[in-house]
Amino acid sequence: MSLEISLRQLSKRFGRGKESVMAVDRVSLDVAPGELVAFLGPSGSGKTTILRLIAGFERPTEGRIVIGGQEVTDLEPNARGIGFIFQNYALFPHMSVFDNIAYGLRAKRAPEGEIPRKVADVLEMVGLEGVEKRFPNQLSGGEQQRVALARVFVLDPRLLLMDEPLANLDANLRTRMLAEIRRLQRRSGASCIYVTHDQKEAMTLADRVAVLNRGRLEQVGTPLMLYEAPENLFVADFIGQANILVGLAERVSGDFADVSLGGRVLRIRRGRIDRLKAGTRVGLAVRPCAVHLQGPGKETFLAGRVLGRVFAGDRMEYEIEAEGAEAPLRAYGALPGKGNVFSEGSAVGIDFDPAEVMVFPL
């Protein structure tokens, strides 16, 4: 059972007057039935606030929320048919695991006779059997997480809202629970919104990712789309990594732009060329894997110097001070014995793979 969710021009302002903060700024988004959409953004980007608006814990300043064709903007949280997973799990400390899971069933006046079987079934589903009589503080973090999931899934929610559910788990457990959550969500068929600041989590889990920044929706799309075709510099930088450089658009044509940088010109065919104007400053995004380092003496696009390097397992990662770049550039290189290796302080030549450079208006 799943439903479509529709956010329409949703805004939330905290406080009044000069000190007010626009936490959510005219966000519109549709989530398809059964779809899992991740809300990704830095802290303070408004992702949790949107989730709380959908849940009904906060009231929007403006805009509407429609779940399954029904307007719920003014409904109480308990009338929305949602399942909310909290970052701290919010298990009721004064109730046993059984009572925690039965809580929602009882609130919905489920026949008392059916409850034990339902609780047992859902505990089996989350892989946590025989803990009914324990209390939350007698469970490990991972077990508490599973109880929190069970408490929600036992109600067959039509819509799942998850607020950084894995933030309190250690790295190993996180990977396991990630797969588990995906499995449970698929199995229940519920639509799901998953808030996280961890892009790897968002990329592996989500059908689509919504990137948020300062309360605004920057871009929505499949993980691949966000990586390959970011709409703007923020998304290019936030999804994957990118070196951001500032250049001048010399010439803008239908499908390419000539951008000058440090006295040299680069012809770029990716990014939002349609929005560029000749003669204006533009931002370039270059992924570290598109930065090629050369030994000194060769003719290269830019010249630079190695600030530092680290061994990253399957490659070397460099920080390069480059002419024309405000911040150090990140670049990848071959491992020792398999290609050129540069030592700290040495001069290097820098080339960009032109097919991989993206350009955006600033």
Add this chain to the structure above:
Amino acid sequence: MEAGAGFGQTVRDGRARLDPLTLALLFVLWAGLSVFVLYPLARLLAVVFAADGGVSIENLAKVFRNTYTRKALVNSLVLAAAVAVSGTFWGYLFAYSATRIPLPRAFRLFLRGVVILPFVSPPFTSSIALTLALGPGGMLLRLFHVPDLNLYGFPGTWIAETLTYFPIAFLALSAILEAIDPNLEEAAASLGGSRWRAFRTVTLPLSVPGIASSFLLLFGASLTDFATPLVMAGHAFPVLTTQAYLQITGMYDLRGGAAISFVLLLPALAVYLLQQAWVERRSHVTRTGRGGPRSAPRGAGRLAGILVLSAVSAMTLFILFLYSIIFLGSFVKVWGVDHSLTLKNYAYVFTVGLKAVRDTVLVALAATVFGTVVAVATGFLSARREVPFRRTLGFISLLNYILPGTVVGIAYVVAFNSGPLVLTGTMTILVALCVFRYDAVGIRSTAASLRQIDPSLEEASLSLGASRKRTFFRITLPLVAPAVAGGARYLFVVSMTAISATVFLVSVRWSLLTVRILECVTELLFAEAAAFSVVLILIVFAASGAILLLVRLFAPHVLSDARRS
């Protein structure tokens, strides 16, 4: 309480939206505080400062012209200082023993138990016991063949008040001493200091805020104490509280009594404010929040440890001795004269005194039930809502608690004997007094406990389909139950043992146990007084146990460590 309005809407929501339920609660609360706190105080001020149709300080001037009341003022202050010093001294010894000297766990618990006794006893207990032991014909005097010790006056009052109030110092000081990391003392010792030096240069200076706080608390408690001086001080040693009382009940001079109580109000208020300031500053004690391993306390040196422990043990024995005297005294015919055992004192309590027992329990129960509802509602408002004038509301709800009982009692007499609202002689006035004077503790602990509960628990309940009402009764209330029960227990105990304010408000229709004890003492019926005291203590213990049991039944497994992750 209807479900509709927003229980559980948290203050995370930036805008203050006052739903109908909040508005109704606010209205009831302000109405209550206006009638039972602000109005009596205003009437009191009017009586004190009104003369010949104008505003005048003539009434106050009269107080200071009277040498007897001038003497009472000086006596009150001297006595308060003496009690503050001796009480803090004993409190420190007990606190040091309980926190710094390695003792068997059972003995430690026993010490704490003995120290708590005076808290749950009627206000005259130590006075009566002292009289039975050291008064005319007293047990100890006969034992040691001392003809007579003139106990009445300053010495008796001082000793009795020290016994009654040093537990306050113990609580304040043991909290502070517990917070001082023994590692610091070890550090001092590792730097070559002796144990005495470590105590003098580390432990003692770090406990100064606690000492100051305890000194002020005891000063305030003694200054406003009414029961002890009434029994022990006598005419030779007048103090303000008893003078105000005698002025009103003996000379029917309400105006004069009000003026005397007003003189009491100023130092009491000053002491309270000073104490609050000290508490605010206390934070520089070594609460680092770092959960590193703390070493066990090293304890004092051998000799010092023996000295402290013997003093503490002697005091403990003395307290136990006094309580057993009360207990024994309640079973003898005439104390000091005829020590044959009898149950006639209890027969007296349950015949002549039955009405007082019943009235007291009724008043205390009503105050507890009503006060608990008020505490939950008010705590909820202050912790979960952004209501206008919250600080003002908080201060006014504390006002009757801060003011000396004598002042509040006289203010109630002034306000409710005449005028638009006559409540003299009713149960209402007694219940209202207890609720609006002693509920402060419950309100504060409920609000503090609510603030510790993560709002996500309430949100989780809502998102699981529970209504706001169900959320409140199944989640919020059980989680604050221990704090609410603590407040209720306090309210019941003090309603049972209160005297300084209620003594002005009892009537033929409603009489109270403490007042009956006072009457027995003034009529020298010590055995009956002892029996009343024993019954009162038993009721208090039974009620405390019942409230704890209720919490166990209503909210099992409320585990404080799981509240916030």
